[in-house]
Amino acid sequence: MKKWFVAFVLVIVAAALAACGNGDSKDTTKETTSKTITVGATAGPYSDMLKKAIIPGLEEKGYKVTLKEFSDYIQPNNALDNGDIDANLFQHSIYLKNFNKENGTKLKALIIVPTAPMGFFSSKYKTIADLPEGAKISIANDPVNLARTLKTLNDEGLIEVDPDVDPLVASTKDITKNPKNFEFREIEAGGLPRAIETSDLAGVPGNFALAAGLDLQDALFLENMPDQYRNVVAVREADEKSQLAKDLKEIVESKDFENTIDEQFKGFGKPDWMKNR
Known part of the structure; x- marks a missing residue:
């Protein structure tokens, strides 16, 4: 009877430990996945802006970031809409609104960034x-x-x-x-x-x-340049209040970001929110 009781207790303890272990593993995997993202831009100055002024800030916040470059103005929004990328930077808000209207997508301008004027x-x-x-x-x-x-x-x-x-x-x-x-x-x-x-x-x-x-x-x-012609960081409408969206806004609003623009993107016009703060 004692041997049976001891064996029963050992089985219960082992099961409990296994459950705890599985729970820890699941949480860690979930956290890693949420910090692994892909951002997109057309090749050129806005891809460079991601590389030099935004991705370093994301990496400091613990994200593992992949940059995907596109050769036209259609693919970056299609890729964002279908979840292949998590954010993009290449378009102004007028283009984005028209794209949503014509394609039935739900993409959202998150924040305006300094933009190269005509x-x-x-x-x-x-x-x-x-x-x-x-x-x-x-x-x-x-x-x-x-x-x-x-x-x-x-x-x-x-x-x-x-x-x-x-x-x-x-x-x-x-x-x-x-x-x-x-x-x-x-x-x-x-x-x-x-x-x-x-x-x-x-x-x-x-x-x-x-x-x-x-x-x-x-x-x-x-x-x-009016602000409606300045480029924006865009995300899916459903992700507008996500942690990634909050982190992207915080990075773009930081003084480190503005300093990088001043040093490496000379001639880029700043949006009103940046000029007036």
């Missing part, structure tokens, strides 16, 4: 005043970049655009005054860096300028 470059002239009558100006032919270009030219006093038109969708048809009779050449945004040599002035979106090795500081003038 630069207006010339290989022939040093100042705006030097631009001659009938100067040939190369501009992007896609609606968003075209509207940005016209807004900037309007801000610089080179043309006037109908004040009643939505500034986000303005086109050359909305130019009401063109005192120097500038000739506008609409081309693919990716070809604008090459157009500098064949134009009197070319408005080059910041990402294409940097990818072509241009220095934003060499531009005749830079776009005064």
Whole structure:
């Protein structure tokens, strides 16, 4: 009877220990998985921003991070939506909203980051005043970049655009005054860096300028970029209040992040929240 009782107790103790051991193992696995993430960006300045200014902060917080680079503006959002990546950085909020509307996705802009503005470059002239009558100006032919270009030219006093038109969708048809009779050449945004040599002035979106090795500081003038055109860190809407989302915001809002931008991303325009704090 005693032998049976002792054996019974040993079985109970062994089972209890095994249960505790299994519980510890399960918790550890869960924690490791939640700290292993993949972030995405298009190759170029925003991939570099992740590498130099954001991923180091994530790693300090214990994350194991994989960076995935994309070659177009469709894949990063599809990958985020289907869970292949956990966050991305490559687009502004207008593009994100349109993407959600057209594709039925539920992606959320988490925080605005410093962004390379459009630069207006010339290989022939040093100042705006030097631009001659009938100067040939190369501009992007896609609606968003075209509207940005016209807004900037309007801000610089080179043309006037109908004040009643939505500034986000303005086109050359909305130019009401063109005192120097500038000739506008609409081309693919990716070809604008090459157009500098064949134009009197070319408005080059910041990402294409940097990818072509241009220095934003060499531009005749830079776009005064509204926040809706600045790039955002995006996550799935369901993850907006996750620990990862909180950590990403904390990193971007840190002084270390801003110092890295000042040192390694010269010419990038800062969002209002960063300028006004």
